[in-house]
Amino acid sequence: xxxxxxxxxxxxxxxxxxxxxxxxxxxxxxxxxxxxxxxxxxxxxxxxxxxxxxxxxxxxxxxxxxxxxxxxxxxxxxxxxxxxxxxxxxxxxxxxxxxxxxxxxxxxxxxxxxxxxxxxxxxxxxxxxxxxxxxxxxxxxxxxxxxxxxxxxxxx
Numbered sequence: 426x427x428x429x430x431x432x433x434x435x436x437x438x439x440x441x442x443x444x445x446x447x448x449x450x451x452x453x454x455x456x457x458x459x460x461x462x463x464x465x466x467x468x469x470x471x472x473x474x475x476x477x478x479x480x481x482x483x484x485x486x487x488x489x490x491x492x493x494x495x496x497x498x499x500x501x502x503x504x505x506x507x508x509x510x511x512x513x514x515x516x517x518x519x520x521x522x523x524x525x526x527x528x529x530x531x532x533x534x535x536x537x538x539x540x541x542x543x544x545x546x547x548x549x550x551x552x553x554x555x556x557x558x559x560x561x562x563x564x565x566x567x568x569x570x571x572x573x574x575x576x577x578x579x580x581x
Contacts, residue, residue, distance in 0.1 A: 428458040428514070429524040430567065433488050435481050435531035436467040438557045450564035457571035463488050467531045474533045482536030485528055493526040495543045497535065498559060502546030511570035513545075527563060529556050 454460045465484045468477040494517050572579040
């Protein structure tokens with residue numbers, strides 16, 4: 426039973442080098458899991474932060490399929506090292522669901538409803554990264570997790 430992973434992110438990646446990086450890790454992960462990337466339109470209304478978060482939030486929530494365990498990338502989330510992340514993914518797929526959705530919100534963050542839907546909040550760092558970059562980093566860490574879980578060496 427292969428793990429199914431969906432990375433849901435708001436806004437599209439415009440930088441070619443990041444598109445290539447993301448495509449490369451997506452391909453590498455596909456050896457271990459069914460991986461799909463869902464890119465949602467970001468809200469063009471930049472005037473009202475709450476409206477943006479609510480609108481993008483609805484898009485995010487409607488993209489989460491039934492039965493998915495949701496991990497939200499959030500600055501207030503747990504900070505895990507790579508080994509702990511691999512253990513966390515193993516634990517989720519063993520005890521909760523083999524379907525895992527990762528969510529990367531837009532530039533204003535996510536709505537309260539998205540936070541409520543999250544089963545777990547994960548933070549990469551106390552630093553803030555552009556979410557396009559966060560997506561590449563997330564895929565790299567998911568790939569690294571599978572390498573760790575399969576006891577395969579991965580050059581740092």
